[in-house]
Amino acid sequence: MSYLEATDLARSYQVGRAGFLRKPRSFFAVDGVTLTLNKGETLGIVGESGCGKSTLARLLLGLIPADRGVLTLQGQQTLGVSETEWRALRRRMQLVYQDAAGALDPRMSVRTQVEEPLHIHGLPLDGAERALQAVGLFGAMADRYPHELSGGQLQRVVIARALALEPEILVLDEPVSALDVSIQAQIVNLLMDLQRDFGLSYVFVSHDLSVVRHISNRVAVMYLGRIVEDAPRDQLFADPKHPYTRVLIDAAPKPDPSTRRAIRLEVGDPPNPADPPAGCGFHPRCPLAVDHCRKEAPELRRVAERRVACHLVSEPFG
Template sequence: MTDAAATAPRPNVLEVAGLTKHFPVGGGLFGRKKGVVQAVSDVSFAVAAGETLAIVGESGCGKSTTGRALLRLLEPSAGSVRLDGEEVTDLPPHRLQALRRNMQMVFQDPFGSLNPRMTVRETLMEPLLLHGVAHGDQARQVTARLLETVGLAAHHADRYPHEFSGGQRQRICIARAIATRPRLIVCDEPVSALDVSVQAQIVNLLQDLQREFGMAYVFISHDLSVVRHIADRVAVMYLGRIVEEAPSATLFADPRHPYTRALIEAAPRPVPGLRTATEPPEGEAPSALDPGPGCAFAPRCPLATDLCRTTRPELQATGPQARVACHHAETRAEMVFPPAPAQSPQLTARLAIMARARAAQSAA
């Protein structure tokens, strides 16, 4: 392969434009519509073949709703979703079922997403038979290879979900997702319900499978340490909108939006007792029923001005593959939240005692 071919841009597998999902809210005696919850509003992005786009944000920001709307597990209220150039949002049921071979999902709760009455073999053979990938003995052979691919043994095929650990169940879910060799997999918090050591194994497995099969991932998570490890690009959501998008290394080294900075600063440090440099932003997010005309982060932002409170900022390019929705994106040097309280003397003394104990054990 020539250098030019190696550096050529990869084609987009997924293209999303103006994706919106609103939920009507009823009330009163006759259940009349009182308003709409703006769960996702005007979300646009693209994912290339073999690329991982992570969507991050606080709980309730619309991450999972976005992932489900991409696959039409939830019907979008508006917008366009194109998979390999084919519009997904207006497909009739029979065409949508055929297209599902190329778009799959790994859910947060592996036990809840597996049928407890089906063996692993039946679970893995179901998509093979449904999409005509394999039948009979060939399907059984493919099932055995799938289990080996995700780090399980062929004899596990005759067991039921309750006979496995959480990490093993998630491997089964991943095997089911890759059974049809999809072009796109939406991973909705795939490691948040697992132990830390198992999380690393599952993330490494996902990366190995991506390198082998060239699938695109939309990786939904609130864990920035996992996102930093797996993502090529990161989109930050706040109250249903993308407020910043950038390559992973760029976003973590130089966040442009105050909310992105707050998320990174609030992430736990891998050192016992070490506090973050700043306190999380104070205040509450506006209601999704009525987010108001300005920037939704303005009530919590240290840089907010009258312009922020009255005019919603649009996503603007700030560099290669980087966008930010902030009126003050260039003043990030002043993006300072209140300093965190000092560490208490009692905690300092406790940590010192623990450090001396570890040192004594090492010397012994």
């Protein structure tokens, strides 16, 4: 049994009226996502901006309600439970924010902010000291205020605050995107050390494929609110099956500028999620699309150790 399991998760939003007499339209930011997270594993979630990555992260944490779907933690349902049950579950899953400075109160010291979740849950405050030491913040550093810390130190504070409750799962939403490359490496290595030392499981949301490749065990690729490919990390980067995955990998910066892949995204931006194309959502941008792609949306089906939503998955790519 998977540690965390989501089945057919969906979340829709309303957009403005197109006219005075017209009703508001809705679109699905997350549309029928099914995934699993195993204990001690890092699941990377990648895709372009607006594909639904952050919405999915908040659904997994119960921060926003789902329109439909089932979410279980070690077989226990987490959606629609009572407030008391949810509080106990909430301790086991914590969020690490992208904008560490925005997530912290400038009027409170680091120590006070790491102690805050312990106060809320009625737990001993010595957990804050352990969490601060685990992320490398010692002594007087804990008595400083956010404006006195660097970006990397602020990110360590946010991680410490999440660790204070001794969670089992961390959902990390673009946790290093605002940092310099050298600091990114430090934070990613810290996260890997914490995972090893505390047996944590991670859902790692990012648009940076190099970071995802370094930290993840498996990678799920999202497009227009759906997972289009889900595979073990090495398999996905060595032999991506979905054309969109190939496009993402091709677009990532490479040390060797002479390296080229066969599939290139020539023109076009992502379609409006409030007015998605018929059939496969990627077909207007796909260099391999055929008539079948324009008429019928592909199912996410299992192929060996991966899942792929592409009608051409059994055919060779150009």
